[in-house]
Amino acid sequence: MHEWSMAEAVIAAVIDEAEREGLDKVTEIMVRVGGLQQMENEVFEFALNELKGAYGGSILEDARIILEREDAVLRCRFCGNEWKFSGIRLCEDEYEAIHFCPEVSHAYIRCPSCKSPDFDLLTGRGVSIAWIKGVKGEEDGSESEHP
Amino acid sequence: MHEWSMAEAVIAAVIDEAEREGLDKVTEIMVRVGGLQQMENEVFEFALNELKGAYGGSILEDARIILEREDAVLRCRFCGNEWKFSGIRLCEDEYEAIHFCPEVSHAYIRCPSCKSPDFDLLTGRGVSIAWIKGVKGEEDGSESEHP
């Protein structure tokens, strides 16, 4: 699954960020999942938990992973209209294509009010890391938040 | 002067905005002037005041126009470095070209730390309208702010 490769990216990114911030342990990871990409949440969450020990680090073995859905909202550059991805109907192949690459929504979606394909995605494109929490120095154990 | 045509754009935009907001009088206009475009402030201000009665409207005849300088800050997409336009030295032709069209800074400016031309402008590109103040209904005269 494509969910798996995105999960690898999340784990790699958290390790990078933890190293930049000098964390010894990551305790919590908040992952935001945009509606446009239509990730299968269970598969994605399973992959994230499977991969916590990947890339040789034990730094996030015990981290709690929280997924948060974000609605996909589109805005037309031509007429200013805003609409939600969840409110429109596509066929299965189209949903699948957008799952693989959310930008190809420009091939299948048009502004409901003016037919323009010239829209931006305001929110909810794909996977992003909202924040991570972790501790520096095993003994002290104080948590801190890192956006 | 190019300052003149930009002033025309500002006046036209304020009229549009005032109409959208249903204002009867515009009392104050805050214009932000980005450092990259190197507008001549006196010329620009003169043009703005000359043009207050343009396009047939008396709606902003009495408006006070305030100019605010904004430093141009650039950020490299390759290495993340940030720097100020005011801190670098170009030759006269280059400054003039950038005055005409700020994006051609990509022809003359490189990231001071990694030489990349792949930078974004964080702030201070050109002319924008920060807000306008105005009154609805002559009799009441209460001021309101419109971003």
Add this chain to the structure above:
Amino acid sequence: MDPRVSILDRRLCEVRRIIAVTGGKGGVGKSLITAALGLNLSRLGFRVALLDLDLTSPSLHIILGADDIFPEEEKGIIPPEVAGVKLMSIIYFTARNPSPLRGPDISNATLELLANTIWGEVDFLMVDMPPGVGDVMMDIIRWMRGSEFLIVSNPSKLVLETVIKVIKLLTELDLPILGVIENMKRGERSSWEKLSGFGIPFLGELPYFEDLEDAIGDPEMLLSSGFGRRLGEIAAGLI
């Protein structure tokens, strides 16, 4: 709020017609056709301006041999004249330096040129578009209202798919398509066969002219070349 958008209609209000030359693919002859059509229309007595919106590889200044011209600043930017037509190009400002522009830079630079260029009275504003179906195409649609689109195709299989996408896009949006010019025709092969079903006019075909390269940089030679004369006929049909 960006004030530039509010002035666009006023800047273009003395322009009678805007013709955007497009096709989606690179190297099909958009720039040579834009220039040759513009020169022909000018010789027919019309006031013509050319706008080069292929910002990272502009061509019109090379085709027109426009070497040492620069716009004047006079309550805006006044496009200089070359060979009887006004020419606006970013080349005046970038010179020959490499200047990579990302999408938002392209849109911003386009808007800057459109907001500040004082065209004056013009019968035909010919817009030379870059390859690709992206920022410039979308920006012309939103910012140069009333543009008519002229599509350049050629017989190569590599061109057809993209040209069809452009035609579909413009048709979806009910935008006016002047028609298709088939360039670089050789032998029997033609893209028009596959395009004729879209219900748009066929404006004519141009063969491959071996000597066309010699005319680049020399507007008079371009006009009197086989290519230029053929576009004279097509120009007459656009009036």
Add this chain to the structure above:
Amino acid sequence: MDPRVSILDRRLCEVRRIIAVTGGKGGVGKSLITAALGLNLSRLGFRVALLDLDLTSPSLHIILGADDIFPEEEKGIIPPEVAGVKLMSIIYFTARNPSPLRGPDISNATLELLANTIWGEVDFLMVDMPPGVGDVMMDIIRWMRGSEFLIVSNPSKLVLETVIKVIKLLTELDLPILGVIENMKRGERSSWEKLSGFGIPFLGELPYFEDLEDAIGDPEMLLSSGFGRRLGEIAAGLI
């Protein structure tokens, strides 16, 4: 924080060499050369993958006649094989619909493909670049570290200025330039004359082949054509 950037080096770590085929101008033959080089390298026994980054007018699927293939999903996206080479293209997802993409869409789609494509062990990843000096060029430089650049030029005056800009840009940044291929050579005229001063290798020239169009869509015919055989020699020089 966008997690995708952190996985890029791992995704490309089994790829021995990345060759980006560029030139700045459209229609000079980048796509045909990318495909023909890739096919030749594959016939020489190398594992080859092709990546089409001309997202709004992709060509490689047409050149390879890749009609009914689709990637598999298996812990990522597995590029399907056609004529012995792996091919990754946005065409799998856009089909033939017009899908205008602005700069940030182009960057996002590129990053999505790079972050999720499982190339496996590959000796040569050939990247077919779009015309223009913009988002894709900048994204390859920042996201596909270690890429080598192969420049396609041709003798037209309309090509030279842009090719020089690309060479200057890559040189400024100390990026490796494999060299210049001069395509569509006819008669005496050559762009290499004006490029030789930049201190980069000349990889060879290709004449204009009248029958090349017939080989589009047929990889075997492309390989055995004059064009394909000439690129076989150039491929041998790249090893």
